[in-house]
Amino acid sequence: MPTLWFILVAFMLSVYVLLDGFDLGAGVIHLFAAKTNQERRAILQAIGPVWDGNEVWLIAAGGTLFFSFPVLYASSFGGFYLPLIIVLWLLILRGVAIELRSHIQNPLWTSFWDAAFFLGSTLLVIFYGAALGNVVRGVPLDKQGHFFEGLWTNFDPFSLSPGILDWYTILIALLALVTLTAHGANFIAVKTEDPLNARCRRISRQAWLATVVLAVGATVATFFVQPQMRIGYDSRPWGVIFPIIALGGLIGMGYYNSRQRDRAAFLASSAFILGMLISTAFGLYPDVLPAVTPANSLTVTNASTSQYGLVVGLAWWSFGMVLAIIYFVFIYRLFRGKVQVMDRGGY
Numbered sequence: 001m002p003t004l005w006f007i008l009v010a011f012m013l014s015v016y017v018l019l020d021g022f023d024l025g026a027g028v029i030h031l032f033a034a035k036t037n038q039e040r041r042a043i044l045q046a047i048g049p050v051w052d053g054n055e056v057w058l059i060a061a062g063g064t065l066f067f068s069f070p071v072l073y074a075s076s077f078g079g080f081y082l083p084l085i086i087v088l089w090l091l092i093l094r095g096v097a098i099e100l101r102s103h104i105q106n107p108l109w110t111s112f113w114d115a116a117f118f119l120g121s122t123l124l125v126i127f128y129g130a131a132l133g134n135v136v137r138g139v140p141l142d143k144q145g146h147f148f149e150g151l152w153t154n155f156d157p158f159s160l161s162p163g164i165l166d167w168y169t170i171l172i173a174l175l176a177l178v179t180l181t182a183h184g185a186n187f188i189a190v191k192t193e194d195p196l197n198a199r200c201r202r203i204s205r206q207a208w209l210a211t212v213v214l215a216v217g218a219t220v221a222t223f224f225v226q227p228q229m230r231i232g233y234d235s236r237p238w239g240v241i242f243p244i245i246a247l248g249g250l251i252g253m254g255y256y257n258s259r260q261r262d263r264a265a266f267l268a269s270s271a272f273i274l275g276m277l278i279s280t281a282f283g284l285y286p287d288v289l290p291a292v293t294p295a296n297s298l299t300v301t302n303a304s305t306s307q308y309g310l311v312v313g314l315a316w317w318s319f320g321m322v323l324a325i326i327y328f329v330f331i332y333r334l335f336r337g338k339v340q341v342m343d344r345g346g347y
Helices: 002-033 037-047 051-068 070-079 079-099 106-137 167-191 196-225 227-235 237-258 260-286 307-334
Strands: 287-289
Touching: 002 037, 002 051, 002 106, 002 167, 002 260, 002 307, 037 070, 037 106, 037 196, 037 307, 051 070, 051 079, 051 307, 070 079, 070 287, 079 106, 079 227, 106 167, 106 196, 167 196, 167 237, 167 260, 196 227, 227 237, 227 260, 237 260, 237 287, 287 307
Parallel strands: none
Antiparallel strands: none
């Protein structure tokens, strides 16, 4: 049962990155792809019906983590207190920027909130990437499951007291930034027409080239900093299917972009993101939070709640997931197709 919940939590976090990833990417390209106020409104209207719903997956994953792996929840939220508070403020900044932008028809007002939307989106992607890098690399957990990390300490790859930011976590943060930039550009290309469509394709192509380079470097670095990855794949070689999915998605991103097949390029970037995240979770299992000292790592066994709680939780989780899936299918079908920017209205 703990293994099942490990899979479910990983699934929810992966769906969050996949869905909220494209509207975060849209925020990253917001100031560069759009040249006019009309084009910036088109980007916001492309994500407007879904961006807040996408973030529900993050809240749901946090709640699921709370009752399925309470030790992990307590340890990670205590150790990552500062960056989690920063993430909270950035989420607020993005939401406020989207909602307040159109309240006053003044160029200075709209430019301010456009910059806030870009800043909040970009920093969120960087912090998410650095957080993933910390989880993969390992944190300085003690035997009681407590840890504290400074924002940075040193950049020594062999340090037993790493900071939140070091050479590896910055590398993963940069990979997250270029990956979600390409993902967001692909989505906006699907939803818009020339000339904004053409600029999004160009941004996607440039971000894809950076993604290829950083993905290779991050893969090599991951096996260097986290030996559990090699152990996981050596013991379960069938898991190589997940990196293959990621590789196929990465190749597809470049191929379909060059053929101007926007929807296929978006699906390919989705496959790359899912493949990379699932590959990471698969390699780390059974660890849910690796420690710099491996003996102190939190695993699916020592971090989970009781068997009874997991069984009861599964029934309620299944009911909630059915409702969530129905809602998301309805919303995405309702707002499918190219965006049409109205002369009046929000954003």
